[in-house]
Amino acid sequence: MKISIADVSKRFGAFAALDRVNLEVRSGELLALLGPSGSGKTTLLRIIAGLDWPDEGQVLFDGEDALARSAGERHVGLVFQHYALFRHMTVFENIAFGLRVRPRRARPSEAEIRARVQKLLGLVQLGWLADRYPNQLSGGQRQRIALARALAIGPRLLLLDEPFGALDAKVRKELRRWLRDLHSEMHVTSIFVTHDQEEAMEVADRVVVMDKGRIEQVGMPQQVYEQPRTPFVHEFIGESIMLPVVVLNNTVHFEGRPIGVDAQGAPDGVATLFARPFNMTILRDAASDSLHGEVRGIHGIGPARRIDVALGGTQTVIEIDAPRSHNCAIGQLLYLRPAQYQLFPSEF
Amino acid sequence: MSTAAFLRRRTPSVIPGFGLTLGVTLLWLSLIVLIPLAGLFLKTTELTLAQFWTVITSRRVLHAFELSFGLSLAAAAVNLVFGPVVVWAVVRYRFPGRRLLDAIVDIPFALPTAVAGIALTALYAPSGWIGGLLAPLGVKVAFTPLGIFIALIFIGLPFVVRTVQPVLEDLDSQYEEAAASLGAGRWTTVRRVVLPTILPALLTGFALAFARAVGEYGSVIFIAGNLPNVSEIVPLLIVIRLQEFHYADATAIGAVMLVASFILLFLVNGLRRWSELRIGKRT
Numbered sequence: 001m002k003i004s005i006a007d008v009s010k011r012f013g014a015f016a017a018l019d020r021v022n023l024e025v026r027s028g029e030l031l032a033l034l035g036p037s038g039s040g041k042t043t044l045l046r047i048i049a050g051l052d053w054p055d056e057g058q059v060l061f062d063g064e065d066a067l068a069r070s071a072g073e074r075h076v077g078l079v080f081q082h083y084a085l086f087r088h089m090t091v092f093e094n095i096a097f098g099l100r101v102r103p104r105r106a107r108p109s110e111a112e113i114r115a116r117v118q119k120l121l122g123l124v125q126l127g128w129l130a131d132r133y134p135n136q137l138s139g140g141q142r143q144r145i146a147l148a149r150a151l152a153i154g155p156r157l158l159l160l161d162e163p164f165g166a167l168d169a170k171v172r173k174e175l176r177r178w179l180r181d182l183h184s185e186m187h188v189t190s191i192f193v194t195h196d197q198e199e200a201m202e203v204a205d206r207v208v209v210m211d212k213g214r215i216e217q218v219g220m221p222q223q224v225y226e227q228p229r230t231p232f233v234h235e236f237i238g239e240s241i242m243l244p245v246v247v248l249n250n251t252v253h254f255e256g257r258p259i260g261v262d263a264q265g266a267p268d269g270v271a272t273l274f275a276r277p278f279n280m281t282i283l284r285d286a287a288s289d290s291l292h293g294e295v296r297g298i299h300g301i302g303p304a305r306r307i308d309v310a311l312g313g314t315q316t317v318i319e320i321d322a323p324r325s326h327n328c329a330i331g332q333l334l335y336l337r338p339a340q341y342q343l344f345p346s347e348f
Numbered sequence: 349m350s351t352a353a354f355l356r357r358r359t360p361s362v363i364p365g366f367g368l369t370l371g372v373t374l375l376w377l378s379l380i381v382l383i384p385l386a387g388l389f390l391k392t393t394e395l396t397l398a399q400f401w402t403v404i405t406s407r408r409v410l411h412a413f414e415l416s417f418g419l420s421l422a423a424a425a426v427n428l429v430f431g432p433v434v435v436w437a438v439v440r441y442r443f444p445g446r447r448l449l450d451a452i453v454d455i456p457f458a459l460p461t462a463v464a465g466i467a468l469t470a471l472y473a474p475s476g477w478i479g480g481l482l483a484p485l486g487v488k489v490a491f492t493p494l495g496i497f498i499a500l501i502f503i504g505l506p507f508v509v510r511t512v513q514p515v516l517e518d519l520d521s522q523y524e525e526a527a528a529s530l531g532a533g534r535w536t537t538v539r540r541v542v543l544p545t546i547l548p549a550l551l552t553g554f555a556l557a558f559a560r561a562v563g564e565y566g567s568v569i570f571i572a573g574n575l576p577n578v579s580e581i582v583p584l585l586i587v588i589r590l591q592e593f594h595y596a597d598a599t600a601i602g603a604v605m606l607v608a609s610f611i612l613l614f615l616v617n618g619l620r621r622w623s624e625l626r627i628g629k630r631t
Contacts, residue, residue, distance in 0.1 A: 051525050072531040084526040088544040098530035101540070153530055 001062050001156040001189045002027045003048065008057030010043055010213075017043040018054065019213040028187045030180075032204035034194055036236070040213040041193045042161055048191065049159050050074050061156070074157075077150030077188075081162040083142040085134035091145050092130040095120055098153035120148040123182070140171040144178075151186075160192035164199065176203050197237050201225065209233050231344045234274045241280065241318045243273040243291075243311075247343065255312045259337065260289035266343040275341040278304065278321040282328075283335040291336040293318075295328055309334055385606065391599040403600045408576050409585065412601075415493060416582040417608065420561035423500035424508075427557050428550060431508030432516075438509075439516045453510070456503045461566030468499055469571045491573030496581065499567045504557030511553035515546050544623075551620040555613055562609055 003025035010018040018040045025031055033041035046052040048059060050071030059066045066074055085094050093100075095117045099108055108116065121127040124144040134142055143163060150158060163179070164172040180203050183190055194200050200207050201221040209216045209224060209232075217229045228234035235242070246253045250263045252273065261273075283290055293311035300306040304321040307328065311318060320336065328334065395403065403409065438450050456464065472479040472489040479490055489495045519542065527537040565583040572579040582605050589598035 049525075049529060051529070071525070071528045072533070074529075075531075076529055078526060078529040080522050080526065082520075082522065084520070084522040086523065086527075086541055086544075097527070097532070097540075101527075101530065101532040101536050149526075149530070 003066075003157065003189070004058070004060040004063075005044070005048070006058040006060070008044070008047060008054045008059065010040075010047065010052065010054045016213045018047075021057070021213070021215055023208060023215060023218065025189060025191060026206075028189055029205045030183045030203065031191045032194055032200035032207045033191060033210060034197060034200040034207050034237075035210035035216075036195060038212075039210040041195075041208075041210050044210075045159055045161055045191060045193050048157070049076050049078055075153060075155050077147075077153060077155030077158045079143070079146050079150050079158070079160040079163050081165045083134070083139075083146045083166075085142055085146055085149070087134055090131050090133055091121075091126070091137070092117055094134065094145060095149045095152050097149065116152060120152055123151070124148045138171075139167045140175060143167065143175065147179075147182075151188075155188060158188050158190040160190065162193055162195070164196075165194070172199070179203060201237075209236065211236070228274075228342065231272060231274065234342065234344075239277050239319075241273075241275045241277060241320070241338075243275075243316070243318070245271050245273045245343070247271050247345075252343065254291060255314060258289045259291050260287065261338060261341065264343055266345055270346045271343045272346060273338065273341055273343055275338040277306070277319050279338055279340040280318075280320040280336050281339045282320075282322060282326060283337060285335070286333075287335050287337075291338075292333060293336070295330050295332045295334060298328065298330065307334075309336065388599050388602055388606065391596060392603045394596040395600055399596075400600050403597050404604050408580070409582075409601060411577045412580050412582045412585045413604070413608075415496070415580070416562055416605075417612075419493060419497050419500055419581075420558050420564075423497055423504050423561050424554050424558035426501050427504045427508040428554050431505060431553060431557075432512055432546065432550065434505070434509050435512045435516050439513060453506050455506075457506050461503065461564065462570065464502060465499060465567035465570030468495070468502065468567065472498065472571065490571050491575075491579065493572075493579050495571040495573070496568050496579060499571050500561040500564060503564055503567055504561050507556040507560060508550070508553035511556065512546055512549045515549040516542075519545055547623040548620045551616055551623060555616040555620070558616070559609065559613060562605070 003023075005021060005023040005025075008018055008021045009016070021040070021044060023044075033044060035041045043052060047054050048066070050066070050069065050073075053067060061074070086097065089097065096113050099113045099116060102108075117130070118127065121130055124147060126141055126144055126148075129137060129141065129145070134145070137145065143166075147160075147163075160179075164175055167175065176199060179192075192203070204221060206218060207221050207224050208218045211232050217224055217233045219227075224233060225237055228237065231242075234240050243254055245259075246256075247263045247266045247268050247270075249268070250265070251258045252261050252263050252271075253259065254273075286292075291311055293309040295307055296310050296317060297308040298305055303324060305324055305326070307320050307322050309318055309320060310316070322328070392400065434453065438446060438453075469490050470476050472482075472495055474480065474483045474488070474490070476490070479488075482489060487494075489498060523541050523545070524537050527541045532540065563583060565581075565587075568581055569584055572581060572584070574580050574584055582601060586598045586601050586605075589595075589601065
């Protein structure tokens with residue numbers, strides 16, 4: 001199912017949870033809403049689910065107005081961070097709930113319900129737990145049951161609110177992959193909310209990065225990481241080196257001296273240079289038009305080493321990644337030049 | 349393992365004071381509850397079994413038992429229905445005067461029951477505000493069992509409200525949201541998701557309201573009219589027997605009341621445990 005969100009705004013008192021949000025969700029895709037807490041991602045999910053209504057704007061499901069329908073009429077499967085399994089029902093009854101509460105004429109027969117629940121239990125690989133109660137299950141099992149319960153109603157859309165947030169790291173990783181596989185099997189349009197960038201990057205087809213009630217960027221994980229459109233996205237996703245610079249005649253100056261990189265068409269004035277720690281090239285020879293600074297610390301294991309460099313007169317410390325083969329010592333002077341970087345003019 | 353062996357061999361625990369607190373508890377319960385109750389039964393043994401039987405099966409006593417237990421159960425049942433409604437309104441919605449309403453619920457706790465009795469009597473007497481409206485319809489409230497029923501509802505309400513309230517407050521709205529998204533209507537959600545969750549608390553409130561109603565004296569005697577065989581409750585009958593210096597008769601009635609109450613409360617608690625088991629509070 002295709003979802004169009006147009007100019008959706010939502011305020012809680014003086015706080016703008018969503019500020020004119022526009023988003024197209026493609027049919028069958030797995031979309032991540034990524035952002036820090038308070039960015040509005042959960043509010044957006046709740047509006048799509050029908051648990052909240054926007055102050056303004058439109059939500060269309062395949063061109064139909066979704067806001068005119070209640071949560072129950074939208075046929076949306078919902079998975080909560082804390083599972084929200086009904087404690088007084090067995091796993092079986094939890095999954096069967098959505099079928100049993102249908103109006104009598106639309107309700108499947110008992111035999112059909114049994115068959116459907118058994119099939120879903122098989123799908124989440126927890127068939128042997130049918131007669132247990134939720135409090136007898138582990139967190140990972142509960143979340144899989146919650147997913148089975150959401151899938152039981154044959155949802156046109158699956159919404160997951162921080163689905164792995166309450167689980168420990170190892171289970172979270174397992175479930176991520178499992179969700180990915182499940183989605184490629186079922187192809188139901190899915191949106192999940194997360195504040196964990198690694199999770200979003202690994203699982204989603206596309207990522208929506210949100211901040212302060214606005215969408216900062218929408219794109220494939222690779223795109224969002226390699227071509228962040230705003231300083232916020234660059235800083236929020238992956239590690240960043242940030243340098244206050246000045247652009248003059250299409251050259252970039254740091255602390256009043258050119259550093260030998262192109263301004264990429266940025267206008268003259270104050271700007272911030274963003275780069276990834278592994279995109280700093282260490283120059284073999286001393287060069288006046290480069291960044292230079294003293295090595296303050298060397299640490300890290302694995303293929304790359306992390307080097308702390310105190311730059312120039314301001315002693316701005318940046319962290320760069322250098323290959324293990326590169327020899328350097330504390331106190332040594334390094335000449336650096338960003339191989340890949342982005343310039344964002346300062347707005348203030 | 350015998351009790352002695354259990355006490356000797358209990359595993360070390362970081363929670364201190366098991367022996368001390370259990371000792372104080374037993375001593376305290378003995379002084380405050382068990383010894384007076386034992387005295388009650390002891391006093392009863394002054395009667396022969398035949399005398400005892402005659403006392404407790406007399407028409408007046410049987411009627412009083414029927415009235416006390418019947419009306420107490422009925423009043424607790426009414427509170428079982430309306431208590432949760434009050435809780436729902438106070439917990440789930442925000443409206444002006446909500447906190448005031450919340451405070452009013454406690455009044456039956458704090459008010460001297462005699463004051464409540466007099467107030468209710470004044471209202472429901474044929475000359476009172478409400479009684480005056482009901483009189484032309486042929487409904488008499490004050491000085492009839494109906495009056496007792498109303499007084500017992502009054503004193504029982506806060507017990508149900510105050511036991512259910514914290515449980516409903518703790519019930520995260522995500523359960524209702526999950527039910528709604530699965531297609532359940534409002535009423536289905538309440539019936540199949542909310543009620544089973546608050547059932548143990550409801551039963552506890554019911555038991556407390558019932559226990560209080562059985563023993564209630566002050567508010568009832570004013571509104572009841574206290575006609576033997578019509579509107580005379582057991583606690584009043586006991587007082588009457590005491591004033592007639594029939595101490596053994598009074599204790600016999602008291603003992604029967606005690607045993608009956610104990611059995612009823614035991615049953616309700618059993619029901620509560622079973623419902624707790626269902627919602628997975630115990631395993």
